[in-house]
Amino acid sequence: MAAVTEPNHVARTTWRYALLIAVAMIFVFPILFMVVSSLKPDAQLLRDTSSIAAFLPVGDISLDNYFGAFRRAPVGLFIFNSIFITLVTVLISLFLCSLAAFAFAYLEFRGKAVILSIIIATLIIPFETIAIPMLMVVNSLPFIGANGVQWGWLNTYHVQMVPFLADALTIFLFVQYFKDLPKELIEAARLDGASWFQVYRLVIVPIAGPVFATAAILKFLVMYNQYLWPLMVTQSEQVRPVMVGLQYFFQLNTAWGEVMAYLSMITIPVLAFYLVLQRAFIASIASTGIKG
Amino acid sequence: MTTIKMLAGALALTTALSTPAFAQTELSLWYHGAGNEVEREILLGIIEDFNTSQPDWTVVLEEFPQAAYNDSVVAAAVSGNLPDIIDVDGPVMPNWAWAGYMQPLQLSEGALDGFLPGAIGEYNGEVYSVGLWDAAVAMYARRSVLEEYGIRIPTLEEPWTLEEFDAALVTLDASGEFEYALDLGMADQGEWYPYAFGPFLWSFGGDMVDRTTYETAEGVLNGDEAVAFGDWWQSLFDRDLVPGTSQDMADRETGFIEGDYALQWNGNWFGVQTLDAVGDDLLFLPAPDFGNGPKIGGASWQFGVSATSANPEGASAFIEFAIQDEYLAAFSDGIGLVPATAEAAAMTENYSEGGPLEVFFALSEAQAMLRPVTPGYVFQALEFRKALSDISNGADVITALDAATDAINADIERNNGYAVAQ
Numbered sequence: 001m002a003a004v005t006e007p008n009h010v011a012r013t014t015w016r017y018a019l020l021i022a023v024a025m026i027f028v029f030p031i032l033f034m035v036v037s038s039l040k041p042d043a044q045l046l047r048d049t050s051s052i053a054a055f056l057p058v059g060d061i062s063l064d065n066y067f068g069a070f071r072r073a074p075v076g077l078f079i080f081n082s083i084f085i086t087l088v089t090v091l092i093s094l095f096l097c098s099l100a101a102f103a104f105a106y107l108e109f110r111g112k113a114v115i116l117s118i119i120i121a122t123l124i125i126p127f128e129t130i131a132i133p134m135l136m137v138v139n140s141l142p143f144i145g146a147n148g149v150q151w152g153w154l155n156t157y158h159v160q161m162v163p164f165l166a167d168a169l170t171i172f173l174f175v176q177y178f179k180d181l182p183k184e185l186i187e188a189a190r191l192d193g194a195s196w197f198q199v200y201r202l203v204i205v206p207i208a209g210p211v212f213a214t215a216a217i218l219k220f221l222v223m224y225n226q227y228l229w230p231l232m233v234t235q236s237e238q239v240r241p242v243m244v245g246l247q248y249f250f251q252l253n254t255a256w257g258e259v260m261a262y263l264s265m266i267t268i269p270v271l272a273f274y275l276v277l278q279r280a281f282i283a284s285i286a287s288t289g290i291k292g
Numbered sequence: 293m294t295t296i297k298m299l300a301g302a303l304a305l306t307t308a309l310s311t312p313a314f315a316q317t318e319l320s321l322w323y324h325g326a327g328n329e330v331e332r333e334i335l336l337g338i339i340e341d342f343n344t345s346q347p348d349w350t351v352v353l354e355e356f357p358q359a360a361y362n363d364s365v366v367a368a369a370v371s372g373n374l375p376d377i378i379d380v381d382g383p384v385m386p387n388w389a390w391a392g393y394m395q396p397l398q399l400s401e402g403a404l405d406g407f408l409p410g411a412i413g414e415y416n417g418e419v420y421s422v423g424l425w426d427a428a429v430a431m432y433a434r435r436s437v438l439e440e441y442g443i444r445i446p447t448l449e450e451p452w453t454l455e456e457f458d459a460a461l462v463t464l465d466a467s468g469e470f471e472y473a474l475d476l477g478m479a480d481q482g483e484w485y486p487y488a489f490g491p492f493l494w495s496f497g498g499d500m501v502d503r504t505t506y507e508t509a510e511g512v513l514n515g516d517e518a519v520a521f522g523d524w525w526q527s528l529f530d531r532d533l534v535p536g537t538s539q540d541m542a543d544r545e546t547g548f549i550e551g552d553y554a555l556q557w558n559g560n561w562f563g564v565q566t567l568d569a570v571g572d573d574l575l576f577l578p579a580p581d582f583g584n585g586p587k588i589g590g591a592s593w594q595f596g597v598s599a600t601s602a603n604p605e606g607a608s609a610f611i612e613f614a615i616q617d618e619y620l621a622a623f624s625d626g627i628g629l630v631p632a633t634a635e636a637a638a639m640t641e642n643y644s645e646g647g648p649l650e651v652f653f654a655l656s657e658a659q660a661m662l663r664p665v666t667p668g669y670v671f672q673a674l675e676f677r678k679a680l681s682d683i684s685n686g687a688d689v690i691t692a693l694d695a696a697t698d699a700i701n702a703d704i705e706r707n708n709g710y711a712v713a714q
Contacts, residue, residue: 046545072329073326073327152371152373245357247359
């Protein structure tokens with residue numbers, strides 16, 4: 001057995017860090033390019049793309065592109081709309097999908113396997129194939145709001161939320177996680193007289209933090225990046241989300257600096273959400289005591 | 293009692309004063325220019341002028357980003373939510389008219405007198421749309437460069453021939469001074485391909501579809517003339533005279549200005565910023581004549597009335613109001629496009645006599661040709677784009693053009709010849 005000498009250790013550590021830094025750079029560089037470019041005027045931005053200066057805040061640096069972006073489009077409104085739609089959908093979706101998964105994992109009822117199979121089978125249907133039929137359906141649905149009953153859901157927040165409140169992937173994630181939890185916990189709770197909903201709320205939810213965090217992150221990304229559906233159902237600027245808003249910046253002569261400024265601004269909520277849930281994710285594993 | 297009388301009087305007065313506002317019928321207008329502050333300001337000004345100019349109609353604007361606009365209109369048509377007034381890209385208009393999204397305009401006699409042909413959207417013998425402007429393409433060049441290499445400066449009356457143009461490219465390439473002799477704009481892989489390169493095919497004598505019947509592309513997209521165009525087109529890339537399909541958009545925007553490209557095939561919307569950078573040395577040259585006359589593409593965004601509008605006369609009234617010369621000139625000054633009439637051009641900064649972009653109006657007038665006026669154009673444009681891209685990347689010319697021809701013919705057949713529903 002070869003002895004682990006000090007120079008060997010240093011060399012291996014150096015190599016390891018060099019490799020990790022190289023890999024990290026692959027992920028960091030696009031974000032760095034976006035943020036740095038958002039501070040440069042268009043001419044300089046385009047000129048710098050062919051050199052390392054593209055990643056450095058050098059030259060004529062200012063926040064002009066950010067001011068320009070706010071002048072060009074109601075950026076704050078778009079970000080609010082997206083965050084509102086996304087958060088409401090994620091919260092309701094986590095509740096509904098976890099409840100459905102709970103039933104599939106622990107309750108016995110006729111046709112359970114078939115229904116679950118059908119739900120999972122919907123994963124292979126691309127959204128684009130059902131977009132037009134869905135549009136026609138939501139366009140003829142009633143909605144009871146502040147102004148009484150209204151027909152047609154177009155140009156509303158709820159038309160961007162309701163179709164996505166339950167989805168096969170989220171249900172599948174929860175089912176798989178719930179199936180691996182110790183059955184003894186549920187049996188003990190039931191013996192103590194807990195109702196099924198109490199079992200869900202008081203036993204399962206507290207120990208299912210990781211899957212809630214994972215599902216929330218995935219759902220958040222899907223909802224925040226929605227483009228085709230909002231494009232079809234929002235004809236009013238007041239309810240448009242960020243991805244449709246991005247198109248405001250592509251004109252005959254595209255203002256690339258403003259595009260980068262807008263992208264930088266709409267990326268912040270995604271990063272913030274991920275960082276917050278990343279902590280919750282780690283905390284939930286640490287507190288459950290049932291890992292492994 | 294006095295209080296009741298006062299209240300009743302106030303109510304009557306309020307009602308009387310507000311009657312004119314209530315009497316106006318609302319007309320919805322969808323526009324593709326969201327994100328363009330200048331366009332928005334001009335359009336809102338026209339709307340305000342129209343709304344206050346008459347008591348019957350009030351137009352309300354809803355803006356969409358251009359890249360999402362067509363999809364939004366199609367989705368609205370599917371769900372029965374089209375507005376009264378829509379704007380439509382000229383070559384797309386026949387498709388929307390055929391699909392039943394639009395109805396013919398109700399304009400006064402002579403309302404379109406003096407308009408550039410490219411600004412009038414005519415399909416099946418009826419005018420469905422009209423534009424406040426047209427767009428034009430020219431060959432950007434530096435006078436000093438052409439003179440240095442002894443290349444003749446072409447004119448509208450005497451444009452470059454194929455041989456002259458090709459020889460000029462070879463000369464410029466051989467100089468070693470430039471990365472490429474010509475920038476065609478291959479980075480812009482959207483409607484630019486059929487709009488900017490279709491005219492080369494037309495000038496060779498080919499087309500995307502047989503315009504006498506609009507029922508086949510056989511013989512026009514894969515005939516001898518089209519193959520000759522394809523061979524020449526491919527040779528541009530084989531000889532490294534032009535950047536290929538992998539061209540970066542940043543290079544497209546800066547290459548000519550920075551002197552990396554000797555010539556650039558570009559639209560009038562880049563004219564002002566290029567002039568600012570290059571100065572008086574800049575020339576806007578007419579399209580070369582490849583054998584059947586020099587051609588450039590015509591038709592840009594236009595206004596039309598949706599088929600489901602309950603107030604087509606009001607919608608047409610707005611459009612007729614909007615096509616006044618002062619508004620054409622305002623749009624041209626604002627966004628740099630070619631005003632639709634000579635009178636309006638005379639009122640603009642750039643297109644009036646001696647103006648820096650004056651030549652583009654002349655180009656539009658003399659060389660503009662519409663893309664095929666058929667509902668099938670939207671499909672034909674995609675096939676043409678794919679064929680051009682494949683040929684640029686080395687595909688066999690005849691095979692690529694035959695494949696596009698077959699696909700276009702199959703599309704026409706699938707849609708029963710795009711016959712107009714009776």
